[in-house]
Amino acid sequence: xxxxxxxxxxxxEECAEQLAExxxxxxxxxxxxxxxxxxxxxxxxVHSIKGGAGAFSLDELVAFAHIFETTLDELRSxxxxxxxxxxxxxxxxxxxxxxxxxxxxxxxxxxxEKNEALAGELRALVALAKGEEPPAAGAPAAxxxxxxxxxxxxxxxxxxVAVDLSELMGDMPGNRFRILFRPHDRLYAKANEASRVxxxxxxxxxxxxxxxxSEVPLLPHLDPEGxxxxxxxxxxxxxxxxxxxxxxEFVEFDCELMIEPMEGPIVRQEIxxxxxxxxxxxxxxxxxxxxxxxxxxxxxxxLEGNDESGEAEDGSEEPNEDLAALLKTASEAESxxxxxxxxxxxxxxxxxxxxxxxxxxxxxxxKSAETVKAPKAETEKASASAPSPGQTIRVDLxxxxxxxxxxxxxxxxQVMLSQRAYQAGLARASEVAVxxxxxxxxxxxxQDSVMAxxxxxxxxxxxxxxxxxxxxxxxxxxxxxLVTEGEWTEVDKTVIERLADPxxxxxxxxxxxxxxxxxxxLAAGKAEEGTVKVAAMHRSGRIVIEISDDxxxxxxxxxKEIAGNKGLIPPDANLSDDEIDNLIFLPGFxxxxxxxxxxxxxxGMDVVKRSIQALGGRVSITSKPGKGSTFTMSLPxxxxxxxxxxxxxxxxxxxxxxxxxxxxxxxxxxxxxGFGGDSRLIQVRDAFLPLVDVGRELGYSWEPxxxxxxxxxxxxxxxGSRSALLVDAIQGQRQVVIKSLEANYGRVxxxxxxxxxxxxxxxxxxxxxxxxxxxxxxxxSFFTGMQQAAE
Amino acid sequence: MxxxxxxxxxxxxxxxxxxxxxxxxxxxxxxxxxxxxxIMSVREIRGWTPxxxxxxxxxxxxxxxxxxxxxxxxxxxxxxxGFQRTDPTARSVIIVVRVxxxxxxxxxxxxxxxxxxxxxxxxxxxxxxxxxxxxxVRGVMAMEGRMISLIATEAVLPQLQMAA
Numbered sequence: 001x002x003x004x005x006x007x008x009x010x011x012x013e014e015c016a017e018q019l020a021e022x023x024x025x026x027x028x029x030x031x032x033x034x035x036x037x038x039x040x041x042x043x044x045x046v047h048s049i050k051g052g053a054g055a056f057s058l059d060e061l062v063a064f065a066h067i068f069e070t071t072l073d074e075l076r077s078x079x080x081x082x083x084x085x086x087x088x089x090x091x092x093x094x095x096x097x098x099x100x101x102x103x104x105x106x107x108x109x110x111x112x113e114k115n116e117a118l119a120g121e122l123r124a125l126v127a128l129a130k131g132e133e134p135p136a137a138g139a140p141a142a143x144x145x146x147x148x149x150x151x152x153x154x155x156x157x158x159x160x161v162a163v164d165l166s167e168l169m170g171d172m173p174g175n176r177f178r179i180l181f182r183p184h185d186r187l188y189a190k191a192n193e194a195s196r197v198x199x200x201x202x203x204x205x206x207x208x209x210x211x212x213x214s215e216v217p218l219l220p221h222l223d224p225e226g227x228x229x230x231x232x233x234x235x236x237x238x239x240x241x242x243x244x245x246x247x248x249e250f251v252e253f254d255c256e257l258m259i260e261p262m263e264g265p266i267v268r269q270e271i272x273x274x275x276x277x278x279x280x281x282x283x284x285x286x287x288x289x290x291x292x293x294x295x296x297x298x299x300x301x302x303l304e305g306n307d308e309s310g311e312a313e314d315g316s317e318e319p320n321e322d323l324a325a326l327l328k329t330a331s332e333a334e335s336x337x338x339x340x341x342x343x344x345x346x347x348x349x350x351x352x353x354x355x356x357x358x359x360x361x362x363x364x365x366x367k368s369a370e371t372v373k374a375p376k377a378e379t380e381k382a383s384a385s386a387p388s389p390g391q392t393i394r395v396d397l398x399x400x401x402x403x404x405x406x407x408x409x410x411x412x413x414q415v416m417l418s419q420r421a422y423q424a425g426l427a428r429a430s431e432v433a434v435x436x437x438x439x440x441x442x443x444x445x446x447q448d449s450v451m452a453x454x455x456x457x458x459x460x461x462x463x464x465x466x467x468x469x470x471x472x473x474x475x476x477x478x479x480x481x482l483v484t485e486g487e488w489t490e491v492d493k494t495v496i497e498r499l500a501d502p503x504x505x506x507x508x509x510x511x512x513x514x515x516x517x518x519x520x521x522l523a524a525g526k527a528e529e530g531t532v533k534v535a536a537m538h539r540s541g542r543i544v545i546e547i548s549d550d551x552x553x554x555x556x557x558x559x560k561e562i563a564g565n566k567g568l569i570p571p572d573a574n575l576s577d578d579e580i581d582n583l584i585f586l587p588g589f590x591x592x593x594x595x596x597x598x599x600x601x602x603x604g605m606d607v608v609k610r611s612i613q614a615l616g617g618r619v620s621i622t623s624k625p626g627k628g629s630t631f632t633m634s635l636p637x638x639x640x641x642x643x644x645x646x647x648x649x650x651x652x653x654x655x656x657x658x659x660x661x662x663x664x665x666x667x668x669x670x671x672x673x674g675f676g677g678d679s680r681l682i683q684v685r686d687a688f689l690p691l692v693d694v695g696r697e698l699g700y701s702w703e704p705x706x707x708x709x710x711x712x713x714x715x716x717x718x719x720g721s722r723s724a725l726l727v728d729a730i731q732g733q734r735q736v737v738i739k740s741l742e743a744n745y746g747r748v749x750x751x752x753x754x755x756x757x758x759x760x761x762x763x764x765x766x767x768x769x770x771x772x773x774x775x776x777x778x779x780x781s782f783f784t785g786m787q788q789a790a791e
Numbered sequence: 792m793x794x795x796x797x798x799x800x801x802x803x804x805x806x807x808x809x810x811x812x813x814x815x816x817x818x819x820x821x822x823x824x825x826x827x828x829x830i831m832s833v834r835e836i837r838g839w840t841p842x843x844x845x846x847x848x849x850x851x852x853x854x855x856x857x858x859x860x861x862x863x864x865x866x867x868x869x870x871x872x873g874f875q876r877t878d879p880t881a882r883s884v885i886i887v888v889r890v891x892x893x894x895x896x897x898x899x900x901x902x903x904x905x906x907x908x909x910x911x912x913x914x915x916x917x918x919x920x921x922x923x924x925x926x927x928v929r930g931v932m933a934m935e936g937r938m939i940s941l942i943a944t945e946a947v948l949p950q951l952q953m954a955a
Contacts, residue, residue: 405860405861408860409859409860412860652843652844653843697846698846698847699846699847700844700846739860739861739862740862741845741855741862743861743862743892743893744861744862744863744864744893744894744895745845745855745862745864745893745895745948746949748845748846748847748848749846749847750846750847751845751846754843754855754862756857756860756862760840760857761840761841761843761856761857762842762843762854762855762856762857762862763843764843764845764846
């Protein structure tokens with residue numbers, strides 16, 4: 001990837017963040033939770049996008065961002081009320097901006113007409129704010145072609161100061177500037193040279209140079225690489241300020257620079273010769289070679305590399321006779337070290353000699369208030385960004401993955417090592433054992449921290465939902481309120497990325513099929529506005545996302561009829577309500593009697609189900625007629641650590657996620673009942689639960705295990721149903737690192753993932769729900785047939 | 792390990808090897824037969840460690856082992872080629888190969904040789920071979936009276952799981 005492409009990529013990454021911030025801000029404003037910071041943040045987001053887009057010549061994007069920004073500016077300055085209508089337009093504009101950004105990134109097209117219409121609405125808002133007659137909406141805007149934007153600096157939180165050139169260039173020739181130039185030691189460290197800069201400057205015109213040496217410390221305190229001199233240059237030139245700045249182009253960040261236009265003719269500085277220490281003057285003459293007293297540019301040439309030395313005076317074209325004469329009485333200083341020594345000797349006179357130049361240096365910053373001061377602007381920018389909370393860095397995901405793998409290894413080896421040590425007879429109370437304990441704690445902490453790097457709140461996905469709901473509601477003509485819950489639930493980044501698609505489809509489905517039309521809702525005695533709730537939570541070591549609507553619920557009669565008509569189920573099938581509800585996940589099933597723009601895109605619930613399954617997830621539906629339906633999607637928190645119970649099944653070791661376990665018990669003979677075929681039930685207090693023989697389900701043994709010799713583990717599946725898993729023995733309880741089986745092999749039915757135990761062997765982590773479900777499938781030939789149809 | 796670097800023009804043509812097409816192969820034994828894989832796909836060769844069997848896996852998948860923290864599926868190449876299942880011993884060898892992003896191990900009896908051959912040394916799989924062999928064998932080579940079959944590593948892992 002070339003450098004430009006990289007920058008471009010960064011720009012788009014940042015755009016995504018800015019867009020998220022923009023939308024979040026607008027929504028906050030809409031909900032009345034906004035303060036002026038929010039409005040500013042919103043403005044800044046658009047401004048940054050515009051700035052960046054300008055740098056990449058994304059004209060369409062820039063044009064739209066510009067008008068959007070202008071409107072936001074009206075809002076920011078309180079000329080425009082944040083009314084509901086205004087915010088609706090703004091939110092739609094944010095959507096359009098997002099489209100433009102993605103179009104710019106992927107080279108796609110956007111709906112130009114729509115954007116233009118939206119831009120027209122924005123302009124109308126601006127006009128409204130300004131108290132003008134709004135222009136005809138959608139009228140082609142002159143502004144869109146002549147948008148000014150600032151060079152890619154938009155990201156920084158300061159507004160570049162425009163320099164009014166016309167004013168500066170108005171009375172040429174004979175512009176006069178006072179330039180305060182205070183080099184930092186960085187400037188010299190970068191092999192730049194103040195004297196050269198000044199020489200270049202003097203080539204632009206005629207000027208006087210004052211050197212303020214008052215800050216030169218005594219020799220013992222002198223840092224040989226320090227910078228102590230300030231220069232004040234009064235320049236009369238026919239060039240503009242721009243031109244002057246060009247001279248400082250390479251040093252502007254390494255110096256303090258102040259350029260201000262001067263009124264009136266240049267006042268030839270009468271140098272208070274009395275104020276100049278004769279020694280310094282003499283030294284100066286020594287340094288400058290003593291031959292030529294034209295203190296123009298040449299004199300500075302001689303000063304090169306010698307910035308510790310005293311004061312340079314430029315008498316413009318005609319050298320100041322008096323000064324020259326004075327300087328001619330050069331003392332005997334032989335070298336730079338002599339000069340320094342002389343400076344040191346001067347100690348008592350320091351104050352006096354400093355008097356002349358010092359007031360100038362002090363006066364200058366006062367005048368800087370309204371002038372351009374580049375270095376200052378930069379410091380302000382730095383200090384403004386420094387305290388911002390939550391500083392972030394961008395890290396390649398691969399590096400984080402690598403780190404996670406390594407830490408996982410570390411944990412395994414640490415466990416292995418301590419196990420071996422104990423096997424070799426290490427005393428539990430020994431110091432080494434204590435060391436092992438501490439090491440274990442440390443590795444766990446490292447692991448937690450590393451895991452936390454990848455874990456992200458689902459907020460980033462939830463943030464996109466309001467827009468989706470707005471769009472879908474618009475198209476379907478329904479009024480929808482979105483409620484989100486648990487948006488800070490953390491889940492691995494890879495899961496987050498793949499969460500968006502199924503979630504989108506399910507929300508579409510909830511609005512399109514779940515919610516009734518407004519008039520039907522009113523007729524049913526419900527609020528006109530339907531509610532779609534999206535909630536995320538951790539459960540059983542997985543992330544569960546529920547999408548519920550308060551619509552009509554599933555019309556079971558209709559669903560069954562359609563499934564029967566399409567030959568998806570036998571016409572005489574006797575199905576439970578639950579089974580009927582889940583029919584909608586079968587391929588080729590669509591209840592919408594008329595294919596709508598939204599759901600007719602060929603993405604049925606079967607596709608949703610498959611994409612969730614591909615993630616190792618599951619989806620189910622519960623529905624109450626008249627009250628609404630809830631889709632529950634559960635996904636693994638990949639790469640997480642899992643607390644598991646280590647059990648023996650046949651000759652194998654299997655991990656059962658602790659979160660699914662309710663209790664364990666030793667079955668007694670009279671508690672286990674046969675229940676048709678091979679199925680068995682176990683009586684736990686008053687309830688009869690199916691007893692699932694794990695060894696047989698996993699194919700580790702063919703003979704049914706003896707219930708009384710094993711251990712029953714009571715588990716709760718995600719849908720709340722309970723079962724008992726029959727295993728041979730419980731080995732213990734341990735935290736294990738989840739290793740993907742998919743990476744090198746593929747999905748294994750009944751297995752969630754793998755892990756590596758202390759002995760270095762791979763153990764499989766049981767997918768409790770799947771094992772329980774397949775054991776039911778085994779018992780229901782009808783369901784097996786249906787499953788095959790679904791595959 | 793004799794003649795490891797001897798150029799071989801197996802199709803009878805004498806001639807210099809065009810190094811553009813020369814490639815190195817790792818040859819190994821399964822029972823009495825010799826096979827080879829492209830050395831570029833081999834990540835490492837290691838001894839046998841007991842594998843954890845996978846439920847519902849085809850019979851030629853021994854299970855998974857821990858390869859420095861990664862879960863590595865092991866394919867019994869003999870069983871995959873339709874021979875008798877290997878009964879792994881301490882002397883069995885696992886050749887760790889990479890196909891695209893997937894790593895897996897091939898269980899074989901022993902590694903025998905490293906060969907340098909040109910592409911034209913490779914003859915198409917004879918028609919005589921069974922369909923099963925044809926799926927996994929890209930071609931055969933004659934080498935000093937031995938016949939060595941080049942394994943098509945990408946076909947070895949079960950397809951259905953790869954698609955999942």
